[in-house]
Amino acid sequence: MQELTERSTEGKTVSVTADGTACSAAFTTLINGMRLVIVVPDSEIFRESTNLMRTLVLITILIAGFSSCCPSMFRDGSPGRSRSGHCRKKIRGGDMNIELQVSDSDEIGELTAVFQSMIGQLGLYIRDVHRNAYVDSLTSVMNSTAYDKSRKTLDDSIRVGGAGRFAIAVCDVNNLKFINDTYGHECGNTYIRKASSLVCDVFRNSPVYRYGGDEFVVILKNYDYEHRQELSEQVAAEMRIRNAAAEKEWEKAFVAVGIAEYDPQTDTCVEDVFKRADEIMYRNKVEMKKAGKRPV
Numbered sequence: 164m165q166e167l168t169e170r171s172t173e174g175k176t177v178s179v180t181a182d183g184t185a186c187s188a189a190f191t192t193l194i195n196g197m198r199l200v201i202v203v204p205d206s207e208i209f210r211e212s213t214n215l216m217r218t219l220v221l222i223t224i225l226i227a228g229f230s231s232c233c234p235s236m237f238r239d240g241s242p243g244r245s246r247s248g249h250c251r252k253k254i255r256g257g258d259m260n261i262e263l264q265v266s267d268s269d270e271i272g273e274l275t276a277v278f279q280s281m282i283g284q285l286g287l288y289i290r291d292v293h294r295n296a297y298v299d300s301l302t303s304v305m306n307s308t309a310y311d312k313s314r315k316t317l318d319d320s321i322r323v324g325g326a327g328r329f330a331i332a333v334c335d336v337n338n339l340k341f342i343n344d345t346y347g348h349e350c351g352n353t354y355i356r357k358a359s360s361l362v363c364d365v366f367r368n369s370p371v372y373r374y375g376g377d378e379f380v381v382i383l384k385n386y387d388y389e390h391r392q393e394l395s396e397q398v399a400a401e402m403r404i405r406n407a408a409a410e411k412e413w414e415k416a417f418v419a420v421g422i423a424e425y426d427p428q429t430d431t432c433v434e435d436v437f438k439r440a441d442e443i444m445y446r447n448k449v450e451m452k453k454a455g456k457r458p459v
Contacts, residue, residue, distance in 0.1 A: 299373040301352060302359035310372035310380055314433045317382070321425075321432060330391050330424045331433065332369075332381040333440040334362050334398070335448060337417035339377045350413035358416040361405060365397050380437070383422070391422050419448035 179188045181202055188202045297309040320326040336358040343351040355377070362379050363371050369387045374380040383391055398420045406415040421444030425436050 302356055302373055304359055304363060304371045304373050304379070307372065307374050309370075310374055313370065313372075313382060317433045321427075321430070324427075326425060326427070328384070328388055328425065329436075330383040330388050330422055331436045331440045332366065332383055332391070332395075332420060332422045333374075333437065333444040334358075334379040334381065335419045335444055336377040336379075337419055337448065337451060342413050346413050350411075354413045354416065357405070357409075357414060358418050361398070361401055361416045361418060365394055365401055388424075391424070395420055395422050417451065419444050419451055421445070421447055 177188055179186050179202065181204075184204050186202050186204050297305055297312075299306040317326060317329070336355060339351060339354060342354045359371070359373065359379065362381065366381045366383065366387055368385065369381050369383050372380045372382075381387075383394075387394060398418055402416060402418060406417070409415045421440045421442065423436050423439035423443060425433075430436055
């Protein structure tokens, strides 16, 4: 437990090995102060993705086979012009937005209709799997898994000198423990959603990730990077406006923010930028506490 809490913030997963099995682990603090640790084998986490890939391969093989045997299923209406290659290429790329021409009422026509239905259902399945894997269910922003994926992509760009200009914003939701302990976790969930809405509205041109239970991370590029100082100040301004209009404590949102820019001369990875942003955020948190905003 001590090793886990040293390696991970609350609610964020880390990779561990249990009885020789690769697993992901996370912890959360209960009301009584005890810590609940959850360990899940990676094979269980990625089972849906594995099944999805098997389904995609199977469908691609089936469509390739039937396009050869029944080319009329993949014609676009122009005599002798087959769309089979184009359709297979789109499906292999994960694009299910294709339409097969149903021109016969015999077995081929019925089979074409069945394939069109299967493709539509598969597209919905892919969308749901992607949402479950990368979207936070409470706030509908991207989750820590999505952030880790984006971070690794940026790290790869840094290694080859092609990262360009970007900044990391770390936003911490203050008072969450107070809201949970005083009004209950449902109100705490409302409080988190209010904070998430504030962060998303301010950094509307950038991807927002829920990194932990009360922490959000934003990757700033282009417009938001150029206006990062203004946006940092806008967080405080929006906070004052929204909190003045809120009738309940859990409808408010106190958010500390820290922004750090990538420095190609000193930074070797995204984590270097993240740590500086986190330090700036913590100083902002202390300032808010001194101002009487009771960060917990």
